[in-house]
Amino acid sequence: MFMSTKKHANLTPSLIEYCFNHPSQVVFETTEKCNLACRYCTFRELYSHKHARGLDRLISMDINTADILLDYYLNLWKHKNYSQKEVYVSFYGGEPLMNFGLIKHVVEKIVKQENELHIIPIFSMTTNATLLERNLEFFVNHKFRLLISLDGDFEGNSLRVFGNNKANSFSSVFNTALKIKKEFPDYYKENVSFNAVLHNKNGLDKLILFFEKELEKEPLFSPISDIEINENFKEEFESMQISFQQATQEATEECAQKLWDKYMHNNPYVTQLTSHIFNNSGNVYKDLNSLMLGESIKEGAFPSGTCLPFTKKVFLTARGLILPCERISHNNCLGRIENNHLEISFEQIANIYNGYYKKLSSQCVRCDYKQACLHCVFQDDQFRESGKCISFSTNKKVEELYKQILLSHPSIYQRIMNETVIK
Ligand code: SF4
Ligand code: SF4
Structure with a gap:
């Protein structure tokens, strides 16, 4: 070395x-609201929220805020010599589908001007999929790349519960995934992937077996975030959290081998x-x-x-703040939409x-x-x-x-x- x-x-x-x-991805946080209340959600009580907005004051992005950033890029994308060829236009939350109107507006505005653009827009969304079914055709028609959050089978998914009645969201998500797979098999194969969080209710063996057998997919997986844990909830965090190293040690030999083979990029x-x-x-x-x-x-x-700033993406929060990604707190904002203008130095x-x-x-x-x-x-x-x-x-x-x-x-x-x- x-x-x-x-x-x-x-x-x-x-x-x-x-x-x-020239971002490769522009992300709209359509809303801070979510219909689930996953135990390990970084926006909830498990985390210290030093700079947070609180759970009772969550807002959604208004169309004017989205339009200001979108118009800025639409103008650039019309330049003949624009060097970025494919640009992901993505939607994130909270649960982005709780503000479907904004998604529809942004997508239709881009599609309407597509002939004048010198980029290929690729639409994508990270979603819990519980609200997906009612607008499924919209996402299929626009070839959305969907990243669906699901932690495995019923037991594995038991930390992903609805906010109103605390019921496990498994059946709702699993049935929707099966519906897409059955009704739009090519779309499902090409555009749908799954992300699972590793914790004490699933484990690598169960997780991988479930996705490969029931959904014919290789999931992405990651541990529960350990950044800025709320001291009052440290015990609960520790009881749920499993590091990648621990998950590998607990896995069967066959599964552990897959981590150096089929799942090596994870x-x-x-x-x-x-x-x-x-x-x-x-x-x-x-x-x-x-x-x-x-x-x-x-x-x-x-x-x-x-x-480096904006080399991964440009992330616009529901409050109009501009960040280099969704994983950092609002006090690191690098620009903002304010008074109907994009303000960035x-x-x-x-x-x-x-x-x-x-x-x-x-x-x-x-x-x-x-x-x-x-x-x-x-x-x-x-x-x-x-x-x-x-x-x-x-x-x-x-x-x-x-x-x-x-x-x-x-x-x-x-x-x-x-x-x-x-x-
Ligand atoms: S940030 Fe920390 S871990 Fe990374 S190179 Fe610097 S000292 Fe090392
Ligand atoms: S977490 Fe830090 S390094 Fe990672 S994408 Fe965000 S700003 Fe960049």
Whole structure:
């Protein structure tokens, strides 16, 4: 393994502006409201909500707010030489279907102007699917890529309950999935995927078996978030939470093998190893924009695992705030829709990021994780304020781990090189 001694680069306002104007994904948080009350939901009592909006004051996005950002991009997308060819237009919540009117408005506005656009819009939505059936044809007709949240069979899904009567949402979601599979088999095959959260009610074996057998799908899965846990609910969190490592240890040999094979792109060890290999290669770019922007945007040139602003997506919250993704709190907003205008200062954003880089760089440059860091400055208040990272390591254990992985799974390197698409 080889080490880089490169110091961090400086983020410029023009680079940020370029990324903002050429996003691969624009996401509308159609509403903060949800008809479910999943026990592990990051918007609920399990989390500390230091900057939160509270559960009783949730709002939905109004059409005017959506239109301001949408019109901004529609204008750009009409430029002949626009370089981004496919753009995901996505809907997120709360449960996005609780504001279906906004989804319909945005989609129909884009479709109406499609002939003038120099992009291919791809519509997508993350949903709990309990309200999907009533407008199913709309989503099928617009070839929506659907990511449905379901934690497995009835027992596995028992933490995903309705807000009004606390009943398990399993039957509603499962029946809708079966209906799509039966009535629109090609659409189902191409466009529907599932995301499951790992916890004490499911486990990898049961989860994988359920999805493969009952729904003929390979699910995505992830553990319950452990960021900003509410101290008063720590016990409940600990009783529910299962780390990926623990889930793997508890899995049968056959299932554990699948994590290095069929499900390798869902395996956090493989994700980290992939970053490490690509960042050390010096010639892998995440997308066409990165290649065109050259050295400055390469992963690893900037301290920590924080992505460069707007390289993953532009996320518009129901309150009109602009964020680099849905996983960070509102106090990290980088712009906003206010007084019927888009207000964003690329210079200010550059100053914010460069300030963090300055604070973090002396630590990150010495850290074993620096080529494969997944630690985002916006997800850790303490880290951001103090510049002290709890994951900092110089004991070379990470490199040892990579070596062990490569030795015990010799085909993994070839597969990473041949198959990986970084998201
Ligand atoms: S969590 Fe941080 S690194 Fe990840 S997409 Fe969001 S802003 Fe980027
Ligand atoms: S783990 Fe922490 S110290 Fe190490 S590179 Fe990532 S952010 Fe920097």
